[in-house]
Amino acid sequence: MIKSITLAVVVILLGTFSINAQEPVAQWENITTSSIEGTRTTCMAEGKNGAIMLGSIGGVYRSDDMGSSWKKVNNGIPVKPTLAMCATPDGVVYISVDTSVFRSIDNGDSWVRVTNNINPKPVGFLYAYKDGRVFAGPWGALFVTKDSGTTWQSYDTYMPRNNNENPNCYGCIAFGKYNRIFATIGYGMQISTNDGASWSIWKGFKYAVTTEKSDYLIIEGHTLYANDLSGLSDLGSIANGSKSYIITPLLYTQQIPGYACNMRDAFSGFFRSTLLLDSGKMLVGLINYGIDGVYTNSTNTRIFWLNYKNNGLNCRIVNEIFQHSSGSIFAGTLGGGVYRSDDKGSSWTEGKSGLTDAYITYIHNDTKRNRILAATACGLYYTTDKGSSWTNCSKGLENYSIFKIAQSSTHYYALGWTGLYKCRIDSLVWSRVFVVGEHDITYFNDVTVGTKDSVVVGIEYQGAYISTDNGVKWKKFLYDTTVSVYGVYNSVAQKSWYTGVALISKTTNGGIDWSLLTDGTLGGSPARLFKHDADNRFYTMCSKGFTWLDESFDPPKFTSLTGNSPKKIFDYYSNNLSQIYALNNVGIYRMWNADADWRNYGVNLPSTQCATLALDNDGYLYVGTMGKGIYRTKETTDKLYPAAQRFPVNKAKEIITNTVKFEWDSIVSARAIHLQVSLTSDMSNPVVNDSAIKGLTKNVLGLRSNKEYFWRIKSKHKTYSSEWSPVWSFLTASKVPAKIQLDSPPTLNKVTPTTITLAWHPDDNAERYHVQVTDIDAKQIILEDSTITDTTVQVTVVPKHSYQWKVSAIGSKGKGVWSDTWMFTAEEMTEVGSEETSQIYVSPSPATDIVRINGVDEYVFSYTIYNSIGKIVLTGTTSIIPIQSLPSGHYTCELTLKQKSIYRTFTVSK
Template sequence: MSIRFFHIPLRKTIRFSMLALATTVALATVEPSRSIASGYQWNQVSIGGGGYVTNIYLHPLEKNLAYIRTDIGGFYRWNSLEKRWIPLIDHFGSDKSNYYGGEGLALDPNNPNVVYIAAGKYTGAGLGTIFKSTNKGQTWNKLNIDLPMGGNETKRWTGERLGVNPFNTNIIFFGSRLDGLWKSVNAGQTWNKVSSFSGKPNAYIGITGILFSKKNAGLVYANAYGDGIYKSTDTGITWSRIAGSPSKANRMVLNNNGVLYVTHTSGVSKYANGAWSNITPTNIKTTSFNGLSIDANNSNHVLVTYDQYHESTNYSRVFQSTDGGATWQQKSHSLNPQVPWWPNWYFASAASAIEFDPNIAGKVWLTDWYGTWQADNINANKPMWSNYEKGHEETVAFELISPPKGSLLLSGMADVEGFNHGQKLNTYPSTQLGGSNGPWYQETYSIAYSEKDPLRMVRVGGHRGFNTFTGGTSTDGGHTWKNFSSFPKNTMPLRVAMSANNPNLFVAIASEKQPIRTTNGGATWSGVSGLPNGPKGPWYWGQPLASDKVNGNIFYYYNGGKVYRSKDGAAYFSVVNSTLPSEDWSMLKTVPGVSNEVWISLNSNGLYRSTNGGTKFAKIAGVEKAYLFAFGKPQTGSKIPALYLYGKIIGMGKGIFRSLDRGQTWTNISNPLNPIGNVPNVMEASKQQFGLVFIGTDGKGIYYGKPN
């Protein structure tokens, strides 16, 4: 099998106007669960990790007490008996979606029950904050500190910004990206900026590391990224820059003898007796290192990992020294993957952290771009690493489809291509969407099928890192794919719609370019007349394009308050309605089995229906906000498709709703313990099973709800 590789970029998926961001949260909440609510049960589709775990934390006093933070998927605690990650903030609703970015986490080293998290995805999306839990993350108290935080911004894989003083756990430091160093002396109740800290870190990176000495009271280090490492011997009252310290340090660790080890963009260094020494491994592929850990039982036993190195070969990215860095061994490895679709080169790709388990000799944990690994015996000649991802679902969904025959669900994903989920939603997929030997894309942006023959499909996507895009067709319901014979260069396709009765005819909108169409299954392409250029991609989740579900020559498009229609197979579109509100966050969908029926959701402007091909629209009464919607299989004895809505109904509030009478009445099918608040991107409903509905998110994978 050929090796698949792509550059790992920053996932910038921010949307300011879609979901209001809040700076307050309930002081106590119930731990998230998969409980039954409103006659519906909600679970996550099993995919298995897929997102960046940016640090791991192991408590020194309690065996198997571990936490992880992620860049866009929130925070988790390890359940060692079930080998499952327990999500800790899934009860945060969409108004708190910014809090799903993990900027920092800190444990009280003297109390296993106390944990702090610094939460905020983007510095430009409102203020982040710090929460405190006294019961291992079951409930949270918001602390009185609100600062811009960027859990999904540059250098998020370094750390740690948040630290608790082991000699006096009332003292906490937080290193921010934009606003300097902050300190609390009363366990987080109040905070003050440390005016004596003179470090000048790089903008939008800030102070990436706080490190307290466990041996000398008062000794604390702070990493001002781009400037150097600062030291205080009076618990942060005064600070001085350590001469000769690496300016771009990634991680810092102290051994039991007080020697400071540092990984940085130019190698590995240590600081002892007032002097720095270079201990970078030799004969290596890169000199930039990140992950760093020292064995609590052996001060000379050190592990480091490469920084953001992800070449698609199965070589070792972990280095071990047993003599304090004088010599290094590049550790080979064997893998015991628990997620079958993960290729071997995922291991330690863009590794963020590596940590000795303080309570289990020889055990080591590692986190990377896709998940978390454990090795039970790092001292073995070829340690065995296992990835346990149950509970950790962190993919970003671009597209979901649920055809009337074949698989229950297919997904298009950012970074991990997407999946054919078959009929089993609680089983990991065996391969990514392209299969073992088929065409593979970094991302799949859109998938469509022909209503008359649903096993005939088309998808579009490509490799964002290389700026190469294409698509492919399938004749077996998305199990195997064949690439288009041709595709226009430098064209990023965002959405695709296939004719209801001619699977060789489909049209695609492209990022900031003219839409294109093909009449021969992608062999040749031509421009579409009458439509504006497409929106900017790839971080675009609108669904403005759809084909009529009966008439194979009719296609629809929405843009800027105008509805366009084509009656000649998408060769030419004309405006048929210009009375709707203009809304960037819009969804246009047609109704299965019905010709000329078009629905459009316009976020806070509501939900609209047309029964005459878009010429006239009626607003659905009572729908105050239509963020996402979908049509599914009718209930037994009815021909009216089930209608699902993620939004707000007058008199019922926000939530997830179902209507069986075209929006005249609604039933709330939400789970209040898990409102699916981490920026839902796409909604789809099953055409095979009544009541089954799917919601894809911006960092929490895919949820599905079904009646009990």
């Protein structure tokens, strides 16, 4: 038997700030198609009218057609693994789920809880005696009811106990011949001949299978004995070549992965997978060491056992044998559904219609081929389309109990209860690999592929072995054969290997020499190693909790993280966003921030227990369940979400502009935030465009008052970026307008047009402007207007008069101060004689690049170009004027010649 591997996670996300719950809750979908088999049965009984009742990891089923089809009957029972089942002679069915016992009088259509005063511990044993009494065995106790579960009385009151020991099994009872009753509550096998009034320890046996015809016991010597009044007769041990095997008690099959213990010792008790036939032969279901199946003794006195044909019994891991009143025999399997034999075990027929609760033991992602492999008790399957279809790839496997898969560049390695298998990746045909030092009962704990395709296996109490030729030859890798290797990690960066034993050990010369990494942080045993993550870190767990090993130090430094981390973790993955997903028997958790804040990531998974975890190349997370098949996230975990905006809130008003503090919630795995702020809703030409913000805030200076701004953010992690958040807007607060800056005409300038345009610079806080223009010569105000909303105004002037003007702005918070006062003089437009100027003109009009002054070749002249508001834009003395710098519009050209001015107009069109 393989000890289950309990792994743990230590997490630290350096440089990552994290978050609150703005991301959507993970959604899952079942991708277990009909091609994946693997229902894991736990118990069987016969109800009324010959109905077959079946307990499984995924719930309770009933068959009304001798196992050909099945219907789920869970009404009134929580959907959790069932532990035990029995039926009274009149067809009343009892079943246990965790600490509760339920009763059904209608073949499971409805159930009633009848636990009442039974000890609140898991009930792993139920037995209905022919007189109508029902016995229930919680851990370390035995109860009986005579009134269909209304009340329960202790049946172990007079049993001897060893107060220095803890009980090591569920309470069990069996009625043998000669009025003998065998029972145990975890302190050895006991016998009573007076219906429990007194008990005595019986011959030191731990395990018993008994009927009224004969009593059978199994002891530590790997031998099965039959007992009669005349004494014990040796029925021998099950043999396979030169090896012999103990028939392992099967009650351990209800145990949850992740709890490491030696089940053979922990669940001492009665066999339920054993059946005594009328011929005197016994059928025994066996689930270990490569000879799984149903076995029978050739006679009731022979000292060896033979495989009982198993014709048609495709899943050999048998953990329940049940004989129907019709004489048919049913075999419940550890992940392969239910089989029926109508010829006392010579041949078997599978009945799986309706049994959809596949039990998944391991999921592996082939990153190079984007191939997902799933291990069930019915074999290995693979998919290349994210679970839409599955193909069996079990050819060559002697046993289907695979609990670990590793991969080199050319081979897969599968580790199961019976040892190590390998296959070429391109062929998917498996062959057995025998490791040096492997013997009759070898417990494999781990297999890992390192650099240059080297393969290392960890073995229980034998250290570790390494192969560099695809498993052909092996040599010692960890020489201490007194330890158990619970994990192996190969660091490419450090050119070293690490193993998890009592503490973490390190080698840099291929396993010849090892150094123990004892910095005082770790303590306890065993220490278990994890895979490395996207940042090339790896993790370990010991009795002090989760630990991250930082290889940048020499020796490596251990950083212990506590937080609210889940317990008894046995698998984890890190995606491309450095998010850590951890799996224990309860569910899936994601590390929420660098303080080891974990949150439940399996909220929308069905009520079931999880067994294995995997992550594919695209970031989709897969979880294999104990009885519900395989589930996959509907969205990739590599999807980075934008942080949720907090301030300024959408449509906010009166935001003070001295310093605007933008705020957002944190987001898992965001290592930077990209902030954009713009004056337009399409976010073109942003005034803020910062893509490297660390933290949850950004102070922005220099925003204009009384303006509507728009802002959005996205999250960033290395090369990954989220989508943009929604565009939010806010309105900055207005102020008393500032002093206006005048623009044109420049002060003290001379203007010639009779109508000129006055212009000034706008103020963000102005709703309107107050303009005052005074004719200095006439000593009167020619314009007094406080309703102007534009930044220009036209005035008519008198030649040879001087003017002064000023502007102030008026806003919601009041009126600003006056601008400076500027002055200008209107000159008289004097024409040269018509005979001299009739041939002077500007062409072309409209123009794009240049204009030419025609008819001035005989004159010495200069020109001044004014725009439409009277502002000088060009001057010069040549007849060809480049106008590439001028925007489209109307222009006036003032030509000065013979100390007089003439004016011509033209248009620029771009």
